Amino acid sequence: MTDIDTAVKNVLTETSTVSLTPGYEGANIGTYIGFKHVNYLVEKAVIEHFRRQGLPVGALYERHGLGFDLTELEARLRGGLFVDDEAALEVKPVAGDDDTAFRFRVAITVLRDGKPKKIVTASATAVLRRDEDDRRLPGRVPTPAVLDRFTVTTLGSPEPGEAVPAGGGDGLPSGGTLDRDPVLDQLLAGRNGYGWKFRVPYPYVHFFSRMHMSAYLRQMEEAKHRFVDARGISIGAQLAERNWIPAVTHSRIEILGEALLEEDLYTVYTVESIFKNLLYTARMDCHVVRDGRLVQVATGEITHGYGIVENGNEARVVAWDDRVDRCLKGVSGEGA
Known part of the structure; x- marks a missing residue:
């Protein structure tokens, strides 16, 4: 199994947890973080999951011309996220063997009164969109076969x-x-x-x-x-x-x-x-x-x-x- 085969397997099977803090820009309700920036954290956690499993999204574009795109994003907010929170985001892969997209469930947990509290549950779907303009990618390397089912032309x-x-x-x-x-x-x-x-x-x-x-x-x-x-x-x-x-x-x-x-x-x-x-x-x-x-x-x-x-x-x-x-x-x- 090649390194990229292993990385893709890990993206699809391993659960990762990342610690993130919300952007200050999102605090338009006192120190409360609005829904848009909550979703930004979910996106960031999924991108970090790819990086940790050996498949950084920037390198996918630079090497193969594959742009990472979230195509579905859903979040349910059960409580507030605030400026000073250091949130734990668990990213769990849920794509099936026949899925043509990466699928994840994401949970955001914060400390409240010294105890962990789950405040957001989310789901995210991503694909790799091929850039076919060779003017931008003169050094493009062919896409590994293991990524074909997740790759789209539009x-x-x-x-x-x-x-x-x-x-x-x-x-x-x-x-x-x-x-x-x-x-x-x-x-x-x-x-x-x-x-x-x-x-x-x-x-x-x-x-x-x-x-x-x-x-x-x-x-x-x-x-x-x-x-x-x-x-x-x-x-x-x-x-x-x-x-x-x-x-x-x-x-x-x-x-x-x-x-x-x-x-x-x-x-x-x-x-x-x-x-x-x-x-x-x-x-x-x-x-x-x-x-x-x-x-x-x-x-x-x-x-x-x-x-x-x-x-x-x-x-x-x-x-x-x-x-x-x-x-x-x-x-x-x-x-x-």
Whole structure:
């Protein structure tokens, strides 16, 4: 068995545990770390798992032109993660013998009152996407056969969907947005939701051209903010009026295709269900337009409630009132 055969076998069979601290950027709720940065830790733990088992993801690209991509990421938050936490992340491989992707379960544990407490359970799926541009990889070495079943030439293969009207106006600048567009009108018809058009900027891509998982996490967070702002209950307004902050209990994203640098991305956020006046779940769908037709490149969902955070890290859930309920449901009187 070659060294790389052994490394792949270990990635697929060995469990690893890594100690990580969250990024300070993620503390937008006192010292509480938001869901996006919790997911960043899960991604980092999976990448560290590859490195520890002898298959570092950077070397896979540099030697073979194989780009590591998370294509599915799901996390359930059972408690808070804070700036000063040193978290233990256990990465357990769960891919079957016939799987064509790497699959993992990830658990995040922290110390609370001197005892370990599991606060996040997550799952992650990854593939190796081949870069076929030889201008970038003149020294490429052929891909080892043991990696063939995990290697793809593109992320997903979405079929073209409905035809759409031509967009109007001038092209957007990098990172520019519009919330009124004929394509958005079509995507939002009959939905209790909000959408916007966004030109994919360079900071949102990796391996030169395609949006990566962390970019979709940013889109999901932005979708929540834009939705409630459009309904008259913006995050800033609720903080100023009541000291309420959105609290995420669950998130999931799946990449279905590739959104590329400088393409226009259409993101739609739709309220799917409401549980009493405590939690609501919304779906995020992302599309691009190619040859006049919609192509879906990602989907996901996120569940929110509202909480109050005191002393930086003491949180309690609050029930929302009729005003917020009307806004979330999109019935008459929203924002009143």
